[in-house]
Amino acid sequence: MADHFEKANELAEALQASEEFTTLKQLHEDIESDEVAKKMLDNFRSVQMELQQKQMQGEQISEEEVQQAQKQFELVQQHEQIMKLMEEEQRMSQLVGEINKIITSPLEVLYGTEEQNG
Amino acid sequence: MADHFEKANELAEALQASEEFTTLKQLHEDIESDEVAKKMLDNFRSVQMELQQKQMQGEQISEEEVQQAQKQFELVQQHEQIMKLMEEEQRMSQLVGEINKIITSPLEVLYGTEEQNG
Numbered sequence: 001m002a003d004h005f006e007k008a009n010e011l012a013e014a015l016q017a018s019e020e021f022t023t024l025k026q027l028h029e030d031i032e033s034d035e036v037a038k039k040m041l042d043n044f045r046s047v048q049m050e051l052q053q054k055q056m057q058g059e060q061i062s063e064e065e066v067q068q069a070q071k072q073f074e075l076v077q078q079h080e081q082i083m084k085l086m087e088e089e090q091r092m093s094q095l096v097g098e099i100n101k102i103i104t105s106p107l108e109v110l111y112g113t114e115e116q117n118g
Numbered sequence: 119m120a121d122h123f124e125k126a127n128e129l130a131e132a133l134q135a136s137e138e139f140t141t142l143k144q145l146h147e148d149i150e151s152d153e154v155a156k157k158m159l160d161n162f163r164s165v166q167m168e169l170q171q172k173q174m175q176g177e178q179i180s181e182e183e184v185q186q187a188q189k190q191f192e193l194v195q196q197h198e199q200i201m202k203l204m205e206e207e208q209r210m211s212q213l214v215g216e217i218n219k220i221i222t223s224p225l226e227v228l229y230g231t232e233e234q235n236g
C-alpha cells in the first residue's frame with residue numbers, strides 16, 4: 001500500500017479515537033434510542049434538505065416554507081440533546097475542515113496566489 | 119498537538135512525496151514557464167469557470183458561450199503538455215477523494231444507511 005494510504009488509515013484511526021468523535025458518537029446513539037428526539041431531528045433535517053435543494057436548483061422558497069423551517073428550528077432549539085448533537089457535528093465538521101486544509105496544503109503551492117518561478 | 123493533527127501532517131508529507139504530486143508539480147512548472155501554453159490554459163480555465171458560475175446561479179448559457187468553450191477545449195486538446203497536466207490533475211483529484219473517503223469512514227458509521235442499535 002502506498003505510504004499516503006497508510007497514513008490516511010492511521011489518520012482515520014486517530015480521528016475515531018478522538019474525544020470529538022467519541023462525544024459525537026455517544027450523542028448520536030442517545031438520540032437514535034430516543035424515539036421523540038429522533039423524529040424531531042429527522043423532521044428538521046428533511047425540511048432543511050428540501051430548502052437547500054430548492055436553493056441549489058435556483059427555485060423560489062415560499063413564505064410558508066420559511067415559516068415551517070423556522071418552526072422546526074424552534075422545536076429542536078428546545079431539545080438540549082439535539083442542540084448538543086448539532087454543536088458536536090459543527091465541531092466535527094470544523095475538525096475535518098482543518099484536517100483537509102493540512103492534507104491539501106502541498107497543492108496550495110501549485111494553485112495558490114503566489115507566482116511560480118518557471 | 120492532538121494525534122489526528124500529527125497524523126494529518128504526516129499524510130500531507132506523504133502526499134507531497136508521492137509520485138502523483140511530483141509529476142503534477144513538474145507539469146505545472148513546465149506550463150508556467152511556457153507563455154503560450156500558460157495563456158491557452160488560463161483562457162480555457164476562465165471560460166470554464168464563467169460557465170460553471172452561471173450554471174450554479176441558474177443563469178442561462180447562450181449558444182455562443184457553448185461554442186466558445188468548445189473552441190477553447192479543442193485548442194487545449196491539441197496541446198500535449200496541457201492535456202497531460204489535466205490528466206494528472208484528474209488523477210490527483212481522485213487520489214484526494216480516496217484519501218477523504220478513508221479519513222471520513224469513521225463518520226459513515228454514524229451517518230450510513232445501517233441501523234444503529236440504541
Ligand SMILES: [Ca+2]
Nearest residue numbers: 116117118147
Ligand atoms: Ca515554478
Ligand SMILES: [Ca+2]
Nearest residue numbers: 029234235236
Ligand atoms: Ca446505536
